[in-house]
Amino acid sequence: MNVFTFHSAKTTVGTAIGALCRPPTRQHVPGLHHAECLTKMTLGASIVSPSRMQLRHLTMFAAWESQAAIDDFLADSKLGRALAKGWHVRMEFQRRWGHVSEFAGLPESVGEQDPAAPVVAVTLARMKLPQLPRFIHWGRPVEQLVRDHPGTALAIAAIRLPRTVSTFSVWKSQQEMVDMVRGHSAVPRPKRHAVAMVERKRKDFHFEFTTLRFKPIAEHGNWEGRTQIVPT
Numbered sequence: 001m002n003v004f005t006f007h008s009a010k011t012t013v014g015t016a017i018g019a020l021c022r023p024p025t026r027q028h029v030p031g032l033h034h035a036e037c038l039t040k041m042t043l044g045a046s047i048v049s050p051s052r053m054q055l056r057h058l059t060m061f062a063a064w065e066s067q068a069a070i071d072d073f074l075a076d077s078k079l080g081r082a083l084a085k086g087w088h089v090r091m092e093f094q095r096r097w098g099h100v101s102e103f104a105g106l107p108e109s110v111g112e113q114d115p116a117a118p119v120v121a122v123t124l125a126r127m128k129l130p131q132l133p134r135f136i137h138w139g140r141p142v143e144q145l146v147r148d149h150p151g152t153a154l155a156i157a158a159i160r161l162p163r164t165v166s167t168f169s170v171w172k173s174q175q176e177m178v179d180m181v182r183g184h185s186a187v188p189r190p191k192r193h194a195v196a197m198v199e200r201k202r203k204d205f206h207f208e209f210t211t212l213r214f215k216p217i218a219e220h221g222n223w224e225g226r227t228q229i230v231p232t
Helices: 013-021 066-075 078-084 129-148 174-182 192-202
Strands: 003-010 030-042 053-064 086-099 120-128 154-159 162-173 208-220
Touching: 003 066, 003 078, 003 129, 003 208, 013 030, 013 053, 013 078, 013 162, 030 129, 030 162, 053 162, 066 078, 086 120, 120 129, 120 174, 129 154, 129 162, 129 192, 174 192
Parallel strands: none
Antiparallel strands: 003 053, 003 086, 030 053, 030 154, 086 208, 120 162, 120 208, 154 162
8 A cells, every 4th residue: 555545526426326336446446455435524514414425525535556556547447537527635654543454454653754744634434333323422523623623724524324434634734633633722622532532432433443644745636626725
């Protein structure tokens, strides 16, 4: 797993459902290690809001052998061409916390990171469905914290029913992200994330969960009219 991508694109419902049901695999896409296809959610939105599952807004998080493999996928496949019309960021792995089987081969860390440098955080979780009400209760305040935090350049969530959820956030600096996690940010109710993690440790919401941290290396396209989202 040499390079990672996160993609977001508005597409047709048919394309999105096809990707959710039949995501690209390494058997059919040269150079792909693993891909997670999900539909975008608005962080902190009401549970019954249309913002909770936007079937026309497809996201994909993927691990690749090389940037050339990414270029070929975007140019030569139907799904790739649909995603190429949106926005994506290419990333180098830095740190892993937790465990999801598809990314179990990643080390915990690849060395020192600059606390002042921009960073991308991706969470991926497989839900215990009976724990969904607890997860919503404790998770929505955290979503709102990340969404509204002055240190984020972009923050969204994504879902693939019935049990996979993810968040993706671009941070202006690694230090601002770490301060948020530890409850040290100068924002209202700064300990929402820390409190939720204590509750998760008491009784887990998930049967698999990981947080992955990345160094952004390039971005392409635009996100709802925005370009140059990753701070430089």
